[in-house]
Amino acid sequence: MNFFIPTQIFNETDCVAKHASIFANAGQKALLITGRSSAVKTGALTHVTDALTSQGITWCLFDQIEENPSVETVVAAADFGKAEGADFVIGIGGGSPLDASKAIALLMANPDCGREILYKKATLSHLPVYAVPTTAGTGSEATPYAILTLHDAKTKRGIAHRIFPVAALVDPTYLTIAPQPVLHNTAVDAFGHLVESYFNRGTTLYNQMLCEYALKLWGDAAPALVAAAKENIALSGTTYVLLSNASTMAGMAISHTGTSIPHGLSYFLTYEHGIAHGKAVGTFLVPYLRAYPNQDEVAYFLTLLGIDTLDELEALLLALIGTVTVTDEDRSRYITSMLSNQAKLANCPYTVTEELLRTYFANNALIA
Numbered sequence: 001m002n003f004f005i006p007t008q009i010f011n012e013t014d015c016v017a018k019h020a021s022i023f024a025n026a027g028q029k030a031l032l033i034t035g036r037s038s039a040v041k042t043g044a045l046t047h048v049t050d051a052l053t054s055q056g057i058t059w060c061l062f063d064q065i066e067e068n069p070s071v072e073t074v075v076a077a078a079d080f081g082k083a084e085g086a087d088f089v090i091g092i093g094g095g096s097p098l099d100a101s102k103a104i105a106l107l108m109a110n111p112d113c114g115r116e117i118l119y120k121k122a123t124l125s126h127l128p129v130y131a132v133p134t135t136a137g138t139g140s141e142a143t144p145y146a147i148l149t150l151h152d153a154k155t156k157r158g159i160a161h162r163i164f165p166v167a168a169l170v171d172p173t174y175l176t177i178a179p180q181p182v183l184h185n186t187a188v189d190a191f192g193h194l195v196e197s198y199f200n201r202g203t204t205l206y207n208q209m210l211c212e213y214a215l216k217l218w219g220d221a222a223p224a225l226v227a228a229a230k231e232n233i234a235l236s237g238t239t240y241v242l243l244s245n246a247s248t249m250a251g252m253a254i255s256h257t258g259t260s261i262p263h264g265l266s267y268f269l270t271y272e273h274g275i276a277h278g279k280a281v282g283t284f285l286v287p288y289l290r291a292y293p294n295q296d297e298v299a300y301f302l303t304l305l306g307i308d309t310l311d312e313l314e315a316l317l318l319a320l321i322g323t324v325t326v327t328d329e330d331r332s333r334y335i336t337s338m339l340s341n342q343a344k345l346a347n348c349p350y351t352v353t354e355e356l357l358r359t360y361f362a363n364n365a366l367i368a
């Protein structure tokens with residue numbers, strides 16, 4: 001077994017201000033990477049710039065990271081950072097800016113190389129990366145992964161390099177302004193990481209330890225999400241803390257195992273139909289569990305969540321993320337492509353055939 005998370009992780013209210021000194025030796029000038037508005041709306045951007053100023057560090061801002069960031073965007077951001085002379089990178093936002101920061105840090109440290117290094121296996125240096133997450137889903141603050149959109153290949157794919165943030169400053173209060181779909185979709189993404197890490201060919205006691213604890217936290221938060229949505233009331237601060245911790249722990253878990261079929265299939269729904277990452281992943285989680293040969297292990301996993309059956313889990317996911325539409329033509333293409341995704345297939349703990357993948361789409365309450 002092996003356990004390795006080199007990221008220093010803080011989780012608390014006012015996290016960035018309280019740990020401003022973490023940036024003291026990070027570099028001279030920070031490249032801040034954000035999406036178009038959430039870093040401002042949450043206050044996270046101001047918290048980071050205040051922290052940098054308190055340490056005498058200058059900064060520049062690239063605020064054009066789109067959801068599911070593309071290779072083109074990270075190249076543009078890296079060019080900007082190089083022109084500005086930045087020597088470290090801080091990602092602020094959801095998984096998209098965080099993942100983009102890792103790819104940007106790689107490109108900036110290798111200015112003589114082109115974008116092709118992103119997907120070439122090689123030992124390359126990268127600038128230090130810091131992460132300030134504003135969603136509770138991807139766990140990117142505690143993973144070495146960076147998933148980018150490849151328009152040439154019409155899909156999404158993780159870069160070939162493992163880049164852990166030096167430090168992650170997690171403040172659950174950033175979640176309080178997240179719209180309901182963002183909260184629900186990202187929560188289901190974190191749950192997907194727990195499912196696909198626990199039931200994974202590479203599973204060990206270490207990632208199971210993380211999954212088991214995070215499942216209890218997530219299982220306490222999920223009914224509150226559903227109830228609050230039904231009654232149109234605000235969530236409690238406790239629920240945000242539960243979601244935030246479950247997400248980071250789930251990130252630590254997939255750092256050791258990777259993800260499997262639900263993530264592999266999700267990329268088609270996201271690329272071709274713009275379905276949010278967590279919702280796309282959530283569509284395939286119950287079928288992934290139904291196909292697992294040892295249903296006693298699945299039953300144990302569900303008890304940690306406080307749930308009795310897979311039907312009950314399906315109803316919970318349906319309440320959180322709703323349905324997607326998949327045509328017969330799409331379904332056949334996705335199945336064919338999935339069968340050639342060796343990396344995701346290798347993580348699956350059971351044999352995957354075309355026939356089995358068909359069951360993922362048949363009788364699936366999340367596919368309309």
Ligand code: NAP
Pocket residue numbers: 034035036037038039042065066067068069093094095096097099134135136137138139140143144145146147156174175176177178179182186189251277278
């Ligand atoms: P996201 O794409 O980063 O953000 C989704 C939307 O939520 C954006 O419109 C964003 O606004 C907004 N937003 C973010 N935080 C908010 C807040 N606190 N309040 C209000 N709005 C907020 O979503 P994500 O689900 O966190 O990240 C998805 C990406 O992460 C995908 O590309 C996925 O493949 C990747 N991912 C990575 C890993 C990993 O291990 N590295 C794991 C799973 C998924 P702005 O655009 O204005 O910021």
Ligand code: ZN
Pocket residue numbers: 138189190192193263277281
């Ligand atoms: Zn995910």
